[in-house]
Amino acid sequence: MRRLASVAATVALASSALAQESPNIRSATLPSPGNFVLRLSGNAYLYDGGGALFEERLRLATGIIPELGVEAQLPFYQSDLSSAASAQTGTEPHAAGLGDLEIDFKLRILRLDTGPVDTLRVALLGGIECPTSTAGFGSSGFVPNAGVALNWISGRHGVSANVLYRFTTGKSDEFVPLLAGDTDADVLEANLGYLFRVHPAEYGEEHVGAWYATAELLTTYETNGDVEMLLTPGILYEGPRWALEGTVGFPVWSQVDNRPEVDVVLGVGLRFLF
Amino acid sequence: MLHALRAALAATCLLSLPFACVTPPKAPDFSADTTPIDAAQVRLGVLGMSCPKCVSNVDLSLMRVPGVKHVAINMKDGLVTVDLAESPKPTAAQLARAVDAAGLTLDRIEPVVAGATP
Numbered sequence: 339m340r341r342l343a344s345v346a347a348t349v350a351l352a353s354s355a356l357a358q359e360s361p362n363i364r365s366a367t368l369p370s371p372g373n374f375v376l377r378l379s380g381n382a383y384l385y386d387g388g389g390a391l392f393e394e395r396l397r398l399a400t401g402i403i404p405e406l407g408v409e410a411q412l413p414f415y416q417s418d419l420s421s422a423a424s425a426q427t428g429t430e431p432h433a434a435g436l437g438d439l440e441i442d443f444k445l446r447i448l449r450l451d452t453g454p455v456d457t458l459r460v461a462l463l464g465g466i467e468c469p470t471s472t473a474g475f476g477s478s479g480f481v482p483n484a485g486v487a488l489n490w491i492s493g494r495h496g497v498s499a500n501v502l503y504r505f506t507t508g509k510s511d512e513f514v515p516l517l518a519g520d521t522d523a524d525v526l527e528a529n530l531g532y533l534f535r536v537h538p539a540e541y542g543e544e545h546v547g548a549w550y551a552t553a554e555l556l557t558t559y560e561t562n563g564d565v566e567m568l569l570t571p572g573i574l575y576e577g578p579r580w581a582l583e584g585t586v587g588f589p590v591w592s593q594v595d596n597r598p599e600v601d602v603v604l605g606v607g608l609r610f611l612f
Numbered sequence: 613m614l615h616a617l618r619a620a621l622a623a624t625c626l627l628s629l630p631f632a633c634v635t636p637p638k639a640p641d642f643s644a645d646t647t648p649i650d651a652a653q654v655r656l657g658v659l660g661m662s663c664p665k666c667v668s669n670v671d672l673s674l675m676r677v678p679g680v681k682h683v684a685i686n687m688k689d690g691l692v693t694v695d696l697a698e699s700p701k702p703t704a705a706q707l708a709r710a711v712d713a714a715g716l717t718l719d720r721i722e723p724v725v726a727g728a729t730p
Binding site for chain 2: 358367368369370371372373401404405446449451452453454455456457459491496540541542543544546547548576577578579580581609611612
């Protein structure tokens, strides 16, 4: 009951979603210089064997020049762990605190617009996590990351993909190991997503919103040997100035020894363009 | 497990491969066209308006150009109709810069003639 209440609170309070982009995959799209995207997102990680971690994340992105953008994001965590998970992670069952502030840059290296709707974008990703965390929800060091993202849209179909490597720093005893990257191991993310525009089947002469069905395959590999692959279906509504998304992630492959195994991940999000 | 990871990486790389060989078509260059546009309304052919929010990017960007009064977007045909003020009149170069800043490609600019259909 308590878990359900917490999930409901996460869904109600948090919010997260953007352009025809997969909800949980880094994209090659960015706002124009002078435009901002504010994103509020919430994820509930329900662990196998009970307990949960709730993540609320605030992000603000803007364009610096047409092909270069920057995004700052700050997460907040609440843990509600089972006694087994608490013992495994060596932490208190109930804790709350800030995560690490992350500053990310995105350099678009390819923009190929081939039709009124059709486009292909590729961007290089680079960023750093700064040690702002409290209660062990992050590291005490600076954690750089680098990768590449791709978005391809053709008619009603969209594909998103990204590969990202996180060079984890800090000592393992400073982390609460609840998510991938919460140890001193490096992390490789390889994500692939598909979006289908459900409605409208064809855009009309009016500038209206659109509904999408999404499916993502989210893979994390850590250099300590942990691997997790989540299949995450979802829905996305995108209006002219805002977007709303909801996803449910299920592990299709999990070989995790250094943190509790995830059973289900629920995600919601809201984005605003201004 | 590593097989699954390799499969995910391979799928991502394979997906990217066809595009690595693509040479982007050259978009028309409007940067030298600095003559104020002598029309009350122009129609822009814009490529890459793949989603409602991408379109809002170009809407916001064009509205910052001095002399732009109103922007109407037709996603179906990739057309953006721009109402212009009496003064100042923007140039094609300014409109092209605004579209480029929105991350989209300007394909053409046409003055709208009353009674004509696009």
